[in-house]
Amino acid sequence: MKAVYITRRESFNAAHKLYREEWSEKKNDEVFGKCSNHNWHGHNFTIYVTVKGVPNPETGFVINLKDLSEIIKQEVIEPLDHKNLNLDVPFLKGLLVSTENVVIQVWERIKQPIEDAGGELAKIKLVETENNYVEYFGGEMPY
Amino acid sequence: MKAVYITRRESFNAAHKLYREEWSEKKNDEVFGKCSNHNWHGHNFTIYVTVKGVPNPETGFVINLKDLSEIIKQEVIEPLDHKNLNLDVPFLKGLLVSTENVVIQVWERIKQPIEDAGGELAKIKLVETENNYVEYFGGEMPY
Amino acid sequence: MKAVYITRRESFNAAHKLYREEWSEKKNDEVFGKCSNHNWHGHNFTIYVTVKGVPNPETGFVINLKDLSEIIKQEVIEPLDHKNLNLDVPFLKGLLVSTENVVIQVWERIKQPIEDAGGELAKIKLVETENNYVEYFGGEMPY
Amino acid sequence: MKAVYITRRESFNAAHKLYREEWSEKKNDEVFGKCSNHNWHGHNFTIYVTVKGVPNPETGFVINLKDLSEIIKQEVIEPLDHKNLNLDVPFLKGLLVSTENVVIQVWERIKQPIEDAGGELAKIKLVETENNYVEYFGGEMPY
Amino acid sequence: MKAVYITRRESFNAAHKLYREEWSEKKNDEVFGKCSNHNWHGHNFTIYVTVKGVPNPETGFVINLKDLSEIIKQEVIEPLDHKNLNLDVPFLKGLLVSTENVVIQVWERIKQPIEDAGGELAKIKLVETENNYVEYFGGEMPY
Amino acid sequence: MKAVYITRRESFNAAHKLYREEWSEKKNDEVFGKCSNHNWHGHNFTIYVTVKGVPNPETGFVINLKDLSEIIKQEVIEPLDHKNLNLDVPFLKGLLVSTENVVIQVWERIKQPIEDAGGELAKIKLVETENNYVEYFGGEMPY
Secondary structure, eight states: OOOEEEEEEEEEEEEEOOOOTTSOHHHHHHHHGGGGOTTOEEEEEEEEEEEEEOOOTTTOOSSOHHHHHHHHIIIIIHHHTTEETTTSOGGGTTSOOOHHHHHHHHHHHHHHHHHHTTOEEEEEEEEEETTEEEEESTTOOOO | OOOEEEEEEEEEEEEEOOOOTTSOHHHHHHHHGGGGOTTOEEEEEEEEEEEEEOOOTTTOOSSOHHHHHHHHIIIIIHHHTTEETTTSOGGGTTSOOOHHHHHHHHHHHHHHHHHHTTOEEEEEEEEEETTEEEEESTTOOOO | OOOEEEEEEEEEEEEEOOOOTTSOHHHHHHHHGGGGOTTOEEEEEEEEEEEEEOOOTTTOOSSOHHHHHHHHIIIIIHHHTTEETTTSOGGGTTSOOOHHHHHHHHHHHHHHHHHHTTOEEEEEEEEEETTEEEEESTTOOOO | OOOEEEEEEEEEEEEEOOOOTTSOHHHHHHHHGGGGOTTOEEEEEEEEEEEEEOOOTTTOOSSOHHHHHHHHIIIIIHHHTTEETTTSOGGGTTSOOOHHHHHHHHHHHHHHHHHHTTOEEEEEEEEEETTEEEEESTTOOOO | OOOEEEEEEEEEEEEEOOOOTTSOHHHHHHHHGGGGOTTOEEEEEEEEEEEEEOOOTTTOOSSOHHHHHHHHIIIIIHHHTTEETTTSOGGGTTSOOOHHHHHHHHHHHHHHHHHHTTOEEEEEEEEEETTEEEEESTTOOOO | OOOEEEEEEEEEEEEEOOOOTTSOHHHHHHHHGGGGOTTOEEEEEEEEEEEEEOOOTTTOOSSOHHHHHHHHIIIIIHHHTTEETTTSOGGGTTSOOOHHHHHHHHHHHHHHHHHHTTOEEEEEEEEEETTEEEEESTTOOOO
16 A cells, blocks of 8 residues: 655746735735735746555556646636736635635645545645745645 | 856746737737736746856956846836836836837846946846747847 | 847657667667667657747737747647657658757758748757757857 | 755656556557557656655764765666666566656665665655656655 | 645855864765865755744735745855855854754754744755755654 | 757856955955855856757767767866865966856867867856856857
8 A cells, every 4th residue: 555646737827916905005015015016916826736645556647647637727727827816716706815825725626626536635835936835735734 | 358148147026918908809819818818917037137248357257246136136126026017117118018028128228237337238038937938139130 | 120039948758769770789889878778768858949030019929929839839749749759750750869850850840830920930949858958040050 | 863854866768658458549548648659758757865864973964975876876777767667677567657656666676775874765756747746755645 | 724834945155065174084085075175165055944834814924925034044044155164154163064964053043033933944955956955844754 | 061059068066266365355345245255155056068060960969968978077077076166176276266267268178179079169158056157159259
């Protein structure tokens, strides 16, 4: 019973801003800095989705990467790519679209489809710039 | 008289869209595809600025990278980082903000300050995503 | 009349070997080393196609990247991806499939379609491993 | 007793295909897609081997990277580089050479030599393309 | 109570050597190889600092990256960048400056400031070259 | 007569400082900043050597990469790797070891051996950090 972890990378380009309407300009600037710019800014986001499981003896696969890629494209890239994360994405509505909050919502969105494809979601890594990224294990803390 | 080329990399994150007001939605979509999304999208842009010249015998430098970095930060990063290229940038106003058009305007903006610092601007490379970038030699065609 | 260079990156995975039938095993090994392994080896090839031109005033584009990507996919990725360069590719038949020879054939193949799309092919870079790549300017020597 | 994890990266280029002889062409194509191409395809594989342990007070090393690199070269790179994973590798014979199955076999192969060199194998990451990789912790599931 | 891990990357360039004064030249060379060169050598080090926690409902942040970046710059980059790790760094004095030993000292140095900023240090990754890096979880062994 | 450019990448890790003995501390600091630190600092340097020529019809090679790699290792990596560029390298003695000056000396050193191996040196790119590099075409200015 040898579990292996397999990861698929996909990417999307999106605009967003970090801003709380109920705060003053000054407080928004103090907390969110340049990320609070009214007219938005944007990023090339890269997402790594990791699925764990014992390789299927017939195929050698933990999950077929075609299926995994298809799930990510349908559930994540399609709704987020070339979009405004604050305005265009139903499942992010009303949220502060920090990378932390986005990764949690993406987890909720792809967990079940991955199970339906026979895999178990283990981790999502969401890279915002070459200098910062978040990782999420479904809320668990492996270390 | 041995000319050397030296390059400094900097980066900025910005929102933009490609859209012509006088065109129909349909035509905008045909030409610009997902890049015409009304609510903007964005990128992590990376810029490489190349200066050529004979190294100064006293310093070994074509240009002091502190000076070159300072010029890029002041003339490019400051006005573009965490901004909306269509709305927030005076020197891009009225332009279709394709990467091609942006690189030309950046050239015009930093050519003189680099000369004032004793260098000669040779090339700018502007990377929009890992899959596409533009290069500009001041309009010249070296190949 | 300001020419800009725009580059699109695509990738393909292929098997090949370097081997001359009319040579002895020993000579093949001396010249081609491990690349002459009978049972093939392979690479993740990355291709960068550069087109030059003056940006269209209406679109801001030297060439529409959708068109350029489509040409590369149809003429290069489709016939080469997950293929054996020695056996599966009609336009490489009979050739020693060194990276040098492949890049020349790819140039011949995409030059005209890019012109038909309104662009001018300026350069192809073909990366075989992180440690070696070739560049081709249609046979010209810009430096 | 402060454990540190140290990782060494090495790489190899190999051909392979995913194919079950007892299946029809059609089923092979449905499951393995382009990876089932008869005439093989190939990749630049990158392997990261992670060893854990308390740094030796005399050397500051968890394991001497010269030794670790030597083990990987002898046990992994030598038998796999510029080879056909289906045909040329005794310890992969009879296996479906999915990245999952390869990483498990590599673990079995280097675990003991690393222990003999005073280290403890903690993880192997095997990268097939920039878009997919597997990780293996000896079958354990840390998350 | 959904914990997320957030990582900030920073970099520094430093000289060092691995050498024990009480050992002979020969033994130093046997153990440390080229790293024992008397006149030093150097690296571009890259450091990734990972903090874990539940995102603050008001800000969406595990920790404000401005604060995290500031701590790393003050406690790590300032004392190590463009320095000699053996000679110039008070908190490394008397240590064999292997990457393993450096990462442990960096952990001790930034753990408390990160807690003071409301975060919990989870992991540090310190990259010495593209071929080797260490990871440290405060001495814990998550796998 | 179709010329192709082929490039080989190699790397070395070295210490150096930028400092003029005849200048005051203050002037050294003004011109060279942190690079003038008495006790040295260091980098992971990456070198790309580009050779141009018409592929040999028998081998498909502009130059055999084994030969090119061997020349770079012997003439550049061997004398520079894990060395102090100011103290340990005969062919850099007396020079201000700016990246500009190093690339010129490396050119002089490998030009003839590459010609002896049947190639023509076209360009050297020397990368000091991810943010700066120099390029040298033997003193020519192709753009």
